[in-house]
Amino acid sequence: MSWDSYLDNLVAQSKDASGSVHVDRCVIIGLDGGAKWTTDGHANALKLQGQEGANIAKCFKSKDFTAFMAGGVFAEGVKYQFLREEDGKLVLAKKKGNGALSIQSSKTALVLAHCPEGSQQGNANKSVAVIAEYLESLGM
Numbered sequence: 001m002s003w004d005s006y007l008d009n010l011v012a013q014s015k016d017a018s019g020s021v022h023v024d025r026c027v028i029i030g031l032d033g034g035a036k037w038t039t040d041g042h043a044n045a046l047k048l049q050g051q052e053g054a055n056i057a058k059c060f061k062s063k064d065f066t067a068f069m070a071g072g073v074f075a076e077g078v079k080y081q082f083l084r085e086e087d088g089k090l091v092l093a094k095k096k097g098n099g100a101l102s103i104q105s106s107k108t109a110l111v112l113a114h115c116p117e118g119s120q121q122g123n124a125n126k127s128v129a130v131i132a133e134y135l136e137s138l139g140m
Contacts, residue, residue, distance in 0.1 A: 003037040013127035022123035025114040029053045063088040104128040106135035
């Protein structure tokens with residue numbers, strides 16, 4: 001079974017009442033070490049580079065987000081300004097002119113979504129929550 005089908009579901013979950021999609025790229029990575037569960041070959045893949053996945057996973061695993069506060073959140077070589085974290089499970093970040101990141105953890109994974117500039121990050125937050133909570137329900 002391919003994890004890439006979860007990316008299709010995540011993008012679909014970001015649709016609003018008018019049918020507009022609010023997530024253009026996404027990825028699922030492991031909480032231990034940040035290894036990608038989904039492939040970069042997917043049409044909507046968020047292509048993390050180098051140590052980006054490992055750095056994100058490290059902050060979530062330790063529930064210590066000071067690295068994000070001090071240096072931002074990196075994805076695809078872009079530095080996003082850390083906005084806030086909630087309950088050690090959700091991180092929100094933004095880069096003016098580029099869009100926003102919503103990252104939510106389950107027991108064993110992190111679901112990351114990129115919301116393009118001008119779209120509603122709230123819809124992206126909702127879509128990562130749906131996938132993360134589904135993985136939690138499976139014990140993952």
